[in-house]
Amino acid sequence: MDKGLISIGKTAKLLGVSVDTLRRWDTSGKFNSIRIGLRGNRYYRKTDIDLYINDHLAIVRKWAVSNLGYEPEAEHFCKTRDVFQARLEHFQSDLIKNEDSNFASLISAIVGEIGNNSFDHNLGNWPDILGVYFTYSLSQKKIILADRGLGILSTLKRTLPDLNSHKKALKIAFTEIISGRAPENRGNGLKFVRNVVIQNPITLFFQTGNAVLNLDKNNTDVVIEDTDESIRGCMAIIQY
Amino acid sequence: MNLYVVVWLLYNTNYMIINLNKFGTTLVSRPAGKEALLAFNPTLREVKSNEKIEVDFTGVGVLTPSWADEFLTPIFNSFKDRVRFVNTQNSSVIESLKILNLIY
Numbered sequence: 001m002d003k004g005l006i007s008i009g010k011t012a013k014l015l016g017v018s019v020d021t022l023r024r025w026d027t028s029g030k031f032n033s034i035r036i037g038l039r040g041n042r043y044y045r046k047t048d049i050d051l052y053i054n055d056h057l058a059i060v061r062k063w064a065v066s067n068l069g070y071e072p073e074a075e076h077f078c079k080t081r082d083v084f085q086a087r088l089e090h091f092q093s094d095l096i097k098n099e100d101s102n103f104a105s106l107i108s109a110i111v112g113e114i115g116n117n118s119f120d121h122n123l124g125n126w127p128d129i130l131g132v133y134f135t136y137s138l139s140q141k142k143i144i145l146a147d148r149g150l151g152i153l154s155t156l157k158r159t160l161p162d163l164n165s166h167k168k169a170l171k172i173a174f175t176e177i178i179s180g181r182a183p184e185n186r187g188n189g190l191k192f193v194r195n196v197v198i199q200n201p202i203t204l205f206f207q208t209g210n211a212v213l214n215l216d217k218n219n220t221d222v223v224i225e226d227t228d229e230s231i232r233g234c235m236a237i238i239q240y
Numbered sequence: 241m242n243l244y245v246v247v248w249l250l251y252n253t254n255y256m257i258i259n260l261n262k263f264g265t266t267l268v269s270r271p272a273g274k275e276a277l278l279a280f281n282p283t284l285r286e287v288k289s290n291e292k293i294e295v296d297f298t299g300v301g302v303l304t305p306s307w308a309d310e311f312l313t314p315i316f317n318s319f320k321d322r323v324r325f326v327n328t329q330n331s332s333v334i335e336s337l338k339i340l341n342l343i344y
Contacts, residue, residue, distance in 0.1 A: 081269060089266045092302055101301075102331035108302040109332035112268035116306055120270060186270075188305045192339045 005034065005043040013094050014049055014139045016087075017075045046139075053137040057144060057237070060133050064146045064231040069128030079131040081119045087134055088112055091143075098138055099240075106196050107143075107240055110204075113189040114145050114236050120186075122149035127232070141240045149233040152208040166209030167224045174206075174213060174222045194222070197238075205237040254291045256283075261299030263311075268302060273310030284315065293319050298327040305336045316342055 012019045025031040026042060031052060033042035056076075063072055071077065078084035092108040099107070111134075118132045126149060133146040153169040159178060163169055172178055174194050177187040194215060197204045203216040210230040213222060260267065263276045287293065293315065297303070316323050325343065328334055337343040 081271065085266070085269065085272070088268065088302075092266055096301075102329075105302050105330050105332040106335065108266065109268070109304045109336070112266070112302060112304050113306060116269045116304070120306075186309070188309065188339050192305045192335065195339065196335055 004046045005036075006046055006049065008033065008042040008044070011044040011049060014137060015052065016091065016094075016136045016138075021075050049137075049139060053140050053142070056135055056137075057142075060135065060144050060146050060235070061229075061231075063133060064148065064233065064235050065229055066232075069148055069232075071129055071131075072133055076133055076135040077131055078115070078134050081116065084115050084119070084132055084134060088115065091136060094138060103200065103240075106200060107202070107238070110193045110196050110202075110238065111143055111145065113193055114234075114238075117189055118145075118147040118149055118234065121155045122147065122233075125150055143238040144236070145238075146231075146235040147233040151233050166211035166230075167226065170206070170208055170211040170213055170224050171222055173208075174215075201240060203239045206234070207231055207236075208234045254288070255294040256287050256291055257294045257296055258315075259296050259298065260303075261297075265299055265301040267300060267307040267311075268304045270306045270310050273307035276307075277311045277314060280311075284318075287319070292322045292324065295323065295325050296327055297325065297330060297333050300330055300333060303330065303333045303336045305339050308336045308342070309340055312337075312342060313340060 006014070008019055008022055012022050015022075022031065022033070022042070026033045031048070033044055035041065036043055063070070071079075078087055088108060088111060091111065092104065095104040095107060115132050115134060129148045131147070133144065136143040151166065152173045153163060153166050156169050156172060156178065157163050160172070163172070173190045175191070177191065193204065196202065197215045198217060198220040201217065204214070206213045206215075207227065208231070210227050212225045212227045215222070258280070264272070267273065295312065295315070325337065328337065328343070334343070
């Protein structure tokens with residue numbers, strides 16, 4: 001068989017969706033398979049899978065910057081924390097098959113911290129769409145998380161009323177133990193994320209509003225940059 | 241302290257063992273950590289003054305500082321040096337305990 005063809009089961013794992021979803025997408029023409037053999041088993045081209053994944057980043061970004069909120073497809077969207085937990089456990093069980101168990105535990109822990117942060121800080125205050133976009137590709141070793149929440153600036157303003165820019169807010173979130181949920185003693189989550197990223201072969205892109213942070217082993221300092229395209233809430237891309 | 245006393249202490253110190261994997265293997269969110277502590281509080285109230293607490297991380301696949309801060313920090317603050325952590329080899333366990341200053 002063509003080495004560039006991948007079974008439906010493996011494709012489902014790589015894209016983080018179910019086999020049934022892939023069958024539905026095939027029937028609707030959204031993501032076509034190649035049928036092989038007497039039983040017409042479904043296979044997918046590696047190039048199509050890679051294209052789909054790259055396209056997905058564009059879809060998430062479009063969702064995060066859109067002025068009009070809308071609910072994304074259920075396959076990649078966690079409307080509640082329970083759904084996020086279930087998908088995270090599924091992700092962890094897939095990841096551990098491909099990576100060292102300790103490394104997999106660290107990746108899952110930072111994904112868990114970032115995803116749960118969205119729920120912790122927006123509970124009862126979501127501006128339009130409740131929930132977290134959580135999609136990943138095990139073949140490209142890439143995880144995307146995004147929300148249309150208040151963003152870090154609005155959250156920290158509750159504790160630091162004079163805070164006036166996304167850049168300063170993002171810097172504080174990754175360097176100081178201050179929480180937007182004072183007087184609760186919180187604020188360790190993103191510091192933990194930073195520690196794990198800079199000590200391991202992991203890269204992190206994190207954006208809130210128009211402020212962007214890139215972290216990895218060679219960029220350990222929290223240097224925040226501006227970007228032209230402002231997003232609602234927060235967006236993180238983790239690569240390993 | 242002579243060897244005899246050390247051996248005597250080892251055999252005669254009572255530990256309440258908390259197997260964290262009984263709360264799950266992906267211990268991630270704050271609400272889950274808070275709920276775990278609330279559910280476990282009646283058991284913690286039974287700890288005698290001469291008893292110590294052993295928190296066993298065997299089987300924990302993923303731990304975050306959020307979950308740990310809701311469950312372990314209050315236990316550590318209440319029982320201080322009577323708490324010991326065992327089987328902490330998992331990297332997410334080590335990093336979470338470090339950032340909460342529960343281990344160094």
